[in-house]
Amino acid sequence: MTALNLDRAWDLHPQVSVRPEPFGALLYHFGTRKLTFLKDRRLLAVVQALATAPTARAACSAAGVDDEDMPRYGQALAALTRSSMVVERNRIP
Amino acid sequence: MTASPQTSGPAPGATRLVDLFEHGLDAPICLTWELTYACNLSCTHCLSSSGRRDPRELTTQEAKAVIDELEAMQVFYVNIGGGEPTVRADFWELLDYATAHHVGVKFSTNGVRITPEVARRLARNDYVDVQISLDGATAEVNDAVRGAGSHATALRAMRNLADAGMTGFKLSVVCTRHNIPQLDEFKALADRHGAQLRLTRLRPSGRGADVWDELHPRPEQQRQLYDWLVAHGDTVLTGDSFFHLSAYGQALPGLNLCGAGRVVCLIDPVGDVYACPFAIHDEFLAGNVRRPGGFTGVWRESELFRSLREPQTGGACASCAFYDTCKGGCMAAKFFTGLPLDGPDPECVQGHGERLLARRPKDRGHLPKPSGDHSHRTTPARGRGPVDVVLARRPDRDRPPVGDCVEHPLAGMVLPRDGD
Ligand code: SF4
Numbered sequence: 001m002t003a004l005n006l007d008r009a010w011d012l013h014p015q016v017s018v019r020p021e022p023f024g025a026l027l028y029h030f031g032t033r034k035l036t037f038l039k040d041r042r043l044l045a046v047v048q049a050l051a052t053a054p055t056a057r058a059a060c061s062a063a064g065v066d067d068e069d070m071p072r073y074g075q076a077l078a079a080l081t082r083s084s085m086v087v088e089r090n091r092i093p
Numbered sequence: 094m095t096a097s098p099q100t101s102g103p104a105p106g107a108t109r110l111v112d113l114f115e116h117g118l119d120a121p122i123c124l125t126w127e128l129t130y131a132c133n134l135s136c137t138h139c140l141s142s143s144g145r146r147d148p149r150e151l152t153t154q155e156a157k158a159v160i161d162e163l164e165a166m167q168v169f170y171v172n173i174g175g176g177e178p179t180v181r182a183d184f185w186e187l188l189d190y191a192t193a194h195h196v197g198v199k200f201s202t203n204g205v206r207i208t209p210e211v212a213r214r215l216a217r218n219d220y221v222d223v224q225i226s227l228d229g230a231t232a233e234v235n236d237a238v239r240g241a242g243s244h245a246t247a248l249r250a251m252r253n254l255a256d257a258g259m260t261g262f263k264l265s266v267v268c269t270r271h272n273i274p275q276l277d278e279f280k281a282l283a284d285r286h287g288a289q290l291r292l293t294r295l296r297p298s299g300r301g302a303d304v305w306d307e308l309h310p311r312p313e314q315q316r317q318l319y320d321w322l323v324a325h326g327d328t329v330l331t332g333d334s335f336f337h338l339s340a341y342g343q344a345l346p347g348l349n350l351c352g353a354g355r356v357v358c359l360i361d362p363v364g365d366v367y368a369c370p371f372a373i374h375d376e377f378l379a380g381n382v383r384r385p386g387g388f389t390g391v392w393r394e395s396e397l398f399r400s401l402r403e404p405q406t407g408g409a410c411a412s413c414a415f416y417d418t419c420k421g422g423c424m425a426a427k428f429f430t431g432l433p434l435d436g437p438d439p440e441c442v443q444g445h446g447e448r449l450l451a452r453r454p455k456d457r458g459h460l461p462k463p464s465g466d467h468s469h470r471t472t473p474a475r476g477r478g479p480v481d482v483v484l485a486r487r488p489d490r491d492r493p494p495v496g497d498c499v500e501h502p503l504a505g506m507v508l509p510r511d512g513d
Pocket residue numbers: 296350351352353357369370371372422423424425426501
């Protein structure tokens with residue numbers, strides 16, 4: 001499984017709605033009608049931090065992900081990009 | 094594994110989505126909302142007689158208050174049905190209100206009102222999804238069930254939507270023994286119009302039990318359907334309709350659980366909340382949105398919903414090797430065919446349901462009857478509705494017929510495969 005480039009800026013797709021749940025979160029994409037879920041509250045914090053963080057790595061750090069766990073979160077984010085839940089952010093500042 | 098960083102090591106607590114959902118969510122994922130009993134058609138298969146909208150139907154303000162609650166609860170979308178929802182004078186107002194408040198709207202229609210202009214309007218709104226009902230790929234098969242000309246009407250609606258640039262709208266088919274041989278044709282039809290095919294299960298809800306006896310797929314067709322679904326995977330939506338078929342082998346895409354009161358529910362035109370659109374009976378009535386506490390209170394506090402979220406015992410199914418994915422099938426199907434709720438589904442692929450059905454008394458007196466005063470039988474009135482149409486209503490709300498108006502909340506949704 002490939003990870004996404006943690007040193008780029010990412011964001012939730014604008015048509016994705018995020019609903020926090022005790023186990024993590026539910027995500028619904030209004031464009032693809034896909035439902036998915038995050039099984040982990042920290043991943044939710046990462047996803048929520050994406051919009052304002054300069055890079056995905058910074059979003060992970062802000063959410064308290066340590067270096068050892070970084071690759072796993074990278075993979076989880078990559079999975080979210082495959083279903084278009086997470087998209088690369090325009091790099092124009 | 095989707096979106097989960099838990100690849101290295103077991104997760105704390107439950108890890109299968111279905112196990113988390115079994116205990117229910119703070120809010121439904123989506124729900125079905127029947128806005129009105131009125132309809133612009135008098136479909137024979139709807140088994141309704143002419144009538145008018147119920148005077149107690151939620152007002153525009155009350156409907157908006159429900160939408161506010163759904164927004165606060167972050168319900169992703171509502172399936173709006175009826176009747177024919179578009180005959181409510183405030184339908185478009187409510188649709189715009191919901192989508193402006195981040196509650197997506199999916200509505201089912203026979204297509205009669207999907208003019209090129211309406212199609213363009215719908216295509217512009219990302220938060221609206223449309224579902225065209227068709228029960229036969231050919232006019233011959235479809236019109237026998239849905240009435241003369243209804244195939245042509247549905248196809249015209251699909252063309253209008255496609256021409257307006259709307260993609261991914263749904264072609265919605267209730268699987269019967271007459272259309273299972275047409276699965277490939279349905280798929281081709283959907284593909285040609287840039288639509289997505291969704292197949293759902295014919296459920297013997299209410300009075301539909303009699304229709305069900307004649308129309309539900311034969312055992313060998315169930316196998317055919319299962320193989321077809323496995324072969325087509327995620328390209329065809331089923332909204333978890335067929336999890337009882339999982340007992341043939343590999344689980345189908347979806348949650349594979351009865352979502353009634355756990356992840357879905359129904360709000361009817363007068364605001365009554367039921368566990369599932371196929372379970373309209375006092376037994377599954379959880380409350381009313383007009384009471385203090387509103388819809389949120391019903392969803393979170395109702396005794397019925399709490400009990401549905403308790404771990405269920407498998408009953409006669411507990412020893413079945415397929416219980417894990419089949420879960421004994423559909424609660425409503427069992428209820429309305431008079432089978433015990435903790436036993437096998439009437440369409441159990443192992444044949445246990447059939448054996449139980451065969452043992453039922455010949456007359457249907459034992460089957461659940463309409464209860465309460467939901468039907469509100471009144472003298473039909475004409476020309477009083479908000480629009481100039483022949484209004485029809487179901488004469489008998491507690492045993493709704495099986496028709497295109499019955500909509501499973503999850504039907505249009507691409508569900509995660511469990512364990513993803
Ligand atoms: S009662 Fe049947 S139709 Fe309703 S949610 Fe359960 S399985 Fe689905």
